[in-house]
Amino acid sequence: MRSLWTLSALALSAEAIKTTGCPLLGPAFPAPTSLSEDPIFSSKAEELTSKLNEAIEDGSLPGISFAVQVFSSEEDHSAFGFYHTDGPVKVGSVGVKEVDEDTMFRIGSISKLWTMFLFMTLEGTRYFHEPISKYVPELQIEYSPAQAKDKINNLQWSDVTIGELASHQAGLARDYAFGDLGFKSDLLQSMGFPSLPEDEQLTCGSEYPCDRQEFFRGILKTHPLTSTSQTPIYSNAGYQILGYALESIANANYEEILWDRLIRPLNLTRSCLKVPDPSLAVIPHNETFSWFGYEIGEEAPAGGMFSSANDMATFGRAVLSSTLVDPAVTRRWMKPLTHTSSLQHSVGAPWEIYTFLTPRRVDLYTKAGDIGLYSSSIGLSPDHNAGFTVLVAGGNSHAMTSTIGEMVADIMLPGFDEVARNQALGRFGGTFALTSGSSNSSITITADDGAGLVVSSWISNSVDMIESLMGLQGVTDRSGISIRLQPSGLETPGKISFLAVIYTLGVPEDAGPLLGSCFSWILLDSLVYGNVGLPEFEFSLNHDGYATSLSPRALRVTLPRV
Secondary structure (H helix, E strand, O other): OHHHHHHHHHHHHHOOOOOOOOOOOOOOOOOOOOHHHOHHHHHHHHHHHHHHHHHHHOOOOOOEEEEEEEEEOOOOOOOEEEEEOOHHHHOOOOOOOOOOOOOEEEEEOHHHHHHHHHHHOOOHHHHOOOEHHHOOHHHOOOOOHHHHHOOOOOOOHHHOEHHHHHOOOOOOOOOOOOOOHHHHHHHHHOOOOOOOOHHHOOOOOOOOOOOHHHHHHHHOOOOOOOOOOOOOOOOHHHHHHHHHHHHHHHOOOHHHHHHHHHHHHHOOOOOEOOOOOHHHEOOOOOOOOOOOOOOOHHHHHHHOEEEEHHHHHHHHHHHHHOOOOOHHHHHHHOOOOEEOOOOOEEEOOOOEEEEEOOOOOEEEEEEEEEEOOEEEEEEEEOOOOEEEEEEEEEOOHHHHHHHHHHHHHHHHHHHHHHHHHHHHHHHHOEEEEEOOOOOOEEEEEEOOOOOOEEEEEEEEOOEEHHHHHHHHHOOOOHHHOOOEEEEEEEEEOOEEEEEEEOOOOOOOOOOOHHHHOOOHHHHOOOOEEOOEEOOEEEEEEOOOOOEEEEEEHHHOOOEEEO
């Protein structure tokens, strides 16, 4: 009843407000294919090449070597590549002299993404609500009644789930020992810090990494920062613990799991956990100063990986196409689990999800990583089955990676949409009609700058269906109604399903979140005829994927393509 009331109430305001479009969240068109051969994409690639060269020449990207690739899960090679080598690297004494698609970089915290991908190969989302202590015996703690009540000083491990660790919502500290200022206590005392008592001085994490026993001895003394699921606070230590849980679930050590479930199946020839041959990598200055040779030890699941642009793109394609993971698991995994205080930044497991608003809302599922002079990022757009990766080595690498990544996204995301729209119009556009006998029915599909294919005309049994829908909705101005088709994600051999957002409302520019939100997800299936929703549209396809007929399923008719 609430939905019907909302439908009626909103319809009354439609005449005074011009429709601006209110699509469903998700793809506006089927994902583009053959990106590398598409002239629209080629134009965007030339624009990106020009922007990157300009940034190098004007000094906007100083002192770095980097590799960029743009890829689609529909192709087994990258659609775009750009590689730049800093002058000192070209004449350096260690590492490659020229960066290319196979050059190895440290990828830092993108390792967390690989760790969670390994979980996904084990149907990982089903573990998200289980307590981490079930799989990590060191966390099976019996607190005294006083400790159990003292939640400021004691993290309640029985409350911590695998999903909370994966999405940085456990309230756990960022690290144990790694980067602790206590290793510089003599210097810091002159800056106002007190001397550390002997029993609080750290015994590992400076000259050598902490082993598992030392890590838990320290992390169990670490104060929680928040209660569980209070707010996301980034934690490398959480992913070290997730690595132990993964070992318990898979009954193997982390490196074996990585090799058996990711590196070998995807044939990642330039990816590894241990420090690789320096001759395969880009190394600014030297192995020590760059942190290339730094052994991260037990924290490897959080930040120890090495990879190349080619391997990163292969990994990205595997995620998008569910190569090693059940597609239903992938869809559950690629969703926000919490938000940040930024309206355009949410958090997954461990996705850093950024919302781009042009040309429409597109959520980019990313992960960034930093260690020493290395910084990296990967961004995946499920709407387009496409993504990009940026690998950087050099000074101020994090800022440089963000600069390049945003440059790629700003050019390529609208480009992906433009390619997808153009291809969808070719596959599904035109008129579908049945005029034989007593039937006079037709639908014309077009496209404009908005999200989704446009039903520009719709006749059923000689009646204008758009006028009929206006009557059902109580709308008198034809501009107050639109019908746009978006892919539903449902396909079967020879057929593909779309959903029609039949009634979309514009909103005043000064509207707040209650009046200004898109209600299409609430109202979508409000119009049903004989247990079949009016939004259900189904195309039949030929062997090349082009529509041969269209069925508005509620009307029980199939219209051949003219």
